Amino acid sequence: xxxxxxxxxxxxxxxxxxxxxxxxxxxxxxxxxxxxxxxxxxxxxxxxxxxxxxxxxxxxxxxxxxxxxxxxxxxxxxxxxxxxxxxxxxxxxxxxxxxxxxxxxxxxxxxxxxxxxxxxxxxxxxxxxxxxxxxxxxxxxxxxxxxxxxxxxxxxxx
Numbered sequence: 001x002x003x004x005x006x007x008x009x010x011x012x013x014x015x016x017x018x019x020x021x022x023x024x025x026x027x028x029x030x031x032x033x034x035x036x037x038x039x040x041x042x043x044x045x046x047x048x049x050x051x052x053x054x055x056x057x058x059x060x061x062x063x064x065x066x067x068x069x070x071x072x073x074x075x076x077x078x079x080x081x082x083x084x085x086x087x088x089x090x091x092x093x094x095x096x097x098x099x100x101x102x103x104x105x106x107x108x109x110x111x112x113x114x115x116x117x118x119x120x121x122x123x124x125x126x127x128x129x130x131x132x133x134x135x136x137x138x139x140x141x142x143x144x145x146x147x148x149x150x151x152x153x154x155x156x157x158x
Contacts, residue, residue, distance in 0.1 A: 006144075006146075006156075009059065009060045009078070010060070010078070010120055010122070010146070012057075012059065013054070013060050013062070013078070013080070013122070014148060014154055016053070016054045016057050017054065017124055017148055018151075019057075020050050020051075020053070020054060021150055023050060024050070025151075051064060060078055061074075061076040061078065062076055062078045062079065062080050063075070063076055063078070063079050063080070063111065063115070063118075064079075064080050064081075064082065065079065065080070065081045065082070065104060065107045065108060065111065066082065066104075075114075075115035075116075075117055075118075076117075076118075077117055077118060077119040077120060078118070078119070078120045078122070079108060079111060079112070079115075079118050079120070079122070080122050080124060081104050081105075081107070081108050081121065081123045081124065081125075082104075082124050083100060083101055083104050083123060083124065083125035083126065083127060083128070084100075084126060085097075085126040085127065085150075097127040097129075098132060100127075101125070101127060101128065101129055101132055102132055104123070105123075105132065105133070105136045106136075108121055108123075108140075109136065109139045109140075112139075112140070112143065119142075119143060119144060120143065120144050120146065121140060121144070121145045121146065122146045122147075122148055122154075123145070123146070123147050123148065123157075124148045124150075125147060125148070125150065126149075126150040128147060128149065133157065137157065137158055140158055143158070144156065144158065145157040145158040
């Protein structure tokens with residue numbers, strides 16, 4: 001699939017992800033860890049608000065991994081996987097970036113095995129390891145897989 005073949009709803013989703021990236025960069029300009037005097041659930045709520053804005057503005061029904069950021073979704077044709085930088089690591093996530101990436105890819109494989117109508121998988125990533133992707137890419141046979149690097153244009157992986 002070529003860039004010009006992507007549907008408008010996916011292009012609109014990329015615009016919303018770019019808007020969210022700018023918000024995150026404003027909130028955390030120095031890539032600092034979360035302050036320890038705030039409970040983790042305060043930040044979870046912040047992330048949920050950002051993702052709710054993405055849902056409303058993009059007009060795309062999407063499923064989100066990690067699930068903590070999404071609502072109880074139905075099986076939609078679009079799956080968004082958020083691979084956040086280490087300083088935004090949520091409670092329960094792997095702190096090591098490569099392990100977090102591997103965990104997210106495996107979660108996407110599991111989701112696609114349960115939800116057969118997924119057409120578009122978008123990895124919204126601040127980190128990416130192509131060696132790990134090479135090990136798993138053949139598991140996504142019937143989907144268009146897109147990498148949306150932080151603050152960069154998207155890349156169609158498969």
